[in-house]
Amino acid sequence: MNLQTYLLAKFKAALVAIGAPEDSPAPLSRSTRAGFGHYQFNGAMALSKVLKQKPRDIADKIVAAVEFTDEVEKLEVAGPGFINIHLSPAWLAKQLKQANADERLLIEAESAQTVVVDYSSPNLAKEMHVGHLRTTIIGDAVVKTLEFLGHKVLRQNHMGDWGTQFGMLITHLNDKLAADSAAETALSDLEDFYRAAKVRFDDEDGFADRARENVVKLQSGDPECIVLWKTFVDVSIKHSEEVYKKLNVSLKREHIMGESAYNDDLAPTVAELKQKGIVVEDQGAQVAFLQELADKEGNPAVYIVQKSGGGYLYATTDLAAIRYRNNVLKADRTLILTDARQALHFKQTEIVARKAGFIKPEQSYEHCPFGMMLGNDGKPFKTRTGGTVKLAELLDEAVERAAVLINKRESDLTADEREVIANKVGIGAVKYADLSKNRTTDYIFNWDTMLSFEGNTAPYLQYAYTRIQSIFRKAGVNAEALQADMQLQAEQELVLAVKLLQYVEAIKQVSSDGTPHVLCTYIYELASFFMSFYEACPILKDGIDEPTKNSRLMLAQLTAKTLKSGLELLGIETMEKM
RNA sequence: GGUUCCAUAGCUCAGCUGGAUAGAGCAACGCCCUUCUAAGGCGUGGGUCGAAGGUUCGAAUCCUUCUGGGACCGCCA
Numbered sequence: 001m002n003l004q005t006y007l008l009a010k011f012k013a014a015l016v017a018i019g020a021p022e023d024s025p026a027p028l029s030r031s032t033r034a035g036f037g038h039y040q041f042n043g044a045m046a047l048s049k050v051l052k053q054k055p056r057d058i059a060d061k062i063v064a065a066v067e068f069t070d071e072v073e074k075l076e077v078a079g080p081g082f083i084n085i086h087l088s089p090a091w092l093a094k095q096l097k098q099a100n101a102d103e104r105l106l107i108e109a110e111s112a113q114t115v116v117v118d119y120s121s122p123n124l125a126k127e128m129h130v131g132h133l134r135t136t137i138i139g140d141a142v143v144k145t146l147e148f149l150g151h152k153v154l155r156q157n158h159m160g161d162w163g164t165q166f167g168m169l170i171t172h173l174n175d176k177l178a179a180d181s182a183a184e185t186a187l188s189d190l191e192d193f194y195r196a197a198k199v200r201f202d203d204e205d206g207f208a209d210r211a212r213e214n215v216v217k218l219q220s221g222d223p224e225c226i227v228l229w230k231t232f233v234d235v236s237i238k239h240s241e242e243v244y245k246k247l248n249v250s251l252k253r254e255h256i257m258g259e260s261a262y263n264d265d266l267a268p269t270v271a272e273l274k275q276k277g278i279v280v281e282d283q284g285a286q287v288a289f290l291q292e293l294a295d296k297e298g299n300p301a302v303y304i305v306q307k308s309g310g311g312y313l314y315a316t317t318d319l320a321a322i323r324y325r326n327n328v329l330k331a332d333r334t335l336i337l338t339d340a341r342q343a344l345h346f347k348q349t350e351i352v353a354r355k356a357g358f359i360k361p362e363q364s365y366e367h368c369p370f371g372m373m374l375g376n377d378g379k380p381f382k383t384r385t386g387g388t389v390k391l392a393e394l395l396d397e398a399v400e401r402a403a404v405l406i407n408k409r410e411s412d413l414t415a416d417e418r419e420v421i422a423n424k425v426g427i428g429a430v431k432y433a434d435l436s437k438n439r440t441t442d443y444i445f446n447w448d449t450m451l452s453f454e455g456n457t458a459p460y461l462q463y464a465y466t467r468i469q470s471i472f473r474k475a476g477v478n479a480e481a482l483q484a485d486m487q488l489q490a491e492q493e494l495v496l497a498v499k500l501l502q503y504v505e506a507i508k509q510v511s512s513d514g515t516p517h518v519l520c521t522y523i524y525e526l527a528s529f530f531m532s533f534y535e536a537c538p539i540l541k542d543g544i545d546e547p548t549k550n551s552r553l554m555l556a557q558l559t560a561k562t563l564k565s566g567l568e569l570l571g572i573e574t575m576e577k578m
Numbered sequence: 579g580g581u582u583c584c585a586u587a588g589c590u591c592a593g594c595u596g597g598a599u600a601g602a603g604c605a606a607c608g609c610c611c612u613u614c615u616a617a618g619g620c621g622u623g624g625g626u627c628g629a630a631g632g633u634u635c636g637a638a639u640c641c642u643u644c645u646g647g648g649a650c651c652g653c654c655a
Binding site: 025027029030032033036040042045046048049055078079080081082123160163164165259282283284285287293295296297299301302303304306307308309311313314315317338339340341342343344345347369371372374405406409411425436437438439440441442443444446449452453454455456457459460462463464466467470471473474475505509513517518521524525528531532534535536538539540541542556577578 | 579580581582583584585589590591592593594595596597598599600601602603604610613614615617618619620635636648649650651652653654655
């Protein structure tokens, strides 16, 4: 049941009935405050001019024309012509009972699409740092939401496993191995390894030349270089996998489709672009001039697909990736989660790819950008100036902090239980702090905010869930077997009930816009409404009659299911106790 | 120079395709634990939505200009 679309259909029919034009706007939204009902229909004002009638008169006619049976308790016209929709508690109770009996919480699947989601994509030359958090976490939440709605999702981890820097790295690795060091040991800290290689590249006689030679050899498929490269990449991937595991992210090895995977297709891609006249030679390079993105004077934007020396660039790789995703993977939609700095690049890439027919008109190509991570001083985190925070270390710190907090509290939890909880709480807090922000602009990375466990945070949501579990333990009731009629009496019950039925609205928006923060907001409000209900509406206390008790248990149960479902989509774990 | 994104409470952020008195969290200040877990609840204070015009029944939201900031712009990704 989707309340919004259900009501909207009714009102659209009513508009037709009163003789409004076919495509009249039909704005129906959640009400902004309690006194204005649950939803409001604001279409009357806009129709005033078209129908040449007073907006309030139109509103009255709509109210008379709209056909409801038992869904609505009352419709009232207010202000200039708002129609406030008050849903009937009995009808809402019926919907909730059905939702509670349904595994999918009565959320119908969308018509399935094949969706490619390109996310995480770390550079294997270095260790994952806090800058990789957003793409990894947001991407994973979007992926899980799309899957929940019935889509076929293909995760693509477009790892940076190719490029000139690997010449330097494999040369350094070669020397380390020659000095009898094991690859795992030499590469135990990628950051150190990279720094050491860079120092040698800059300072050591002959090293830079050897590195450059190795790049050429690597690109021409020299077996020795390939072995070194594979060794390096393999160890680096293992580092990433550890982070993914800690983060509770669903990315696996089979989702890796690194830049190197497209090597063989780069030349054919450029050849096709040349053949179609989309790129031309300019100053020795293969270039597309894009009139679509010209400046005021009419100078076209420049997009290089092949360097003057014949080398390829990320533009080439991205175009080849598009061909693969559309031709082989048959993507209906492609979502790419990278930082906002690459917005122009992807806009250009799409224009070129569409011209070349790599993307068909019915296929979408959506860059989902987000801002950079800034330090407390508002300046960007720099990667090689010592300011880098390794992702693995951030996560460990989060878990430690959570453990300290848990150990301060009195409880009957065992040491093992505490450890599991500390992990879920700490990791959840880090993920939620990031997921709950949508801004495409930069955002301030603050250790304390990110690891805070109070207010609008993951622990708050997890806590709400455990409170419900605690009620069921105490009641000795099997939550699954619970079958009772619901009665929504207290205001807190009604507010919670409507919120529960709006879950579908939140996740549909996440799937269409790629914005998990909408789901975060929803879950937080749901948890918050539950907390108020919990304080105001006793369940197991003396003097609560059986029907009320069972009704409230049902409400609590559906809240728990919804919280758990939503948190799962966000990649945040729940627990029975905390 | 060009393109583009942004500016909302002391701080960090929401605000859906324009809708009624702009919302949270943190911080501050009050209450509420012999009663279902106080990582909680209830309440108070705090905003000329960067500025000025415009569009209209109605603007934080759309358009223009300005101010301030960020990012990007032919061989890095």
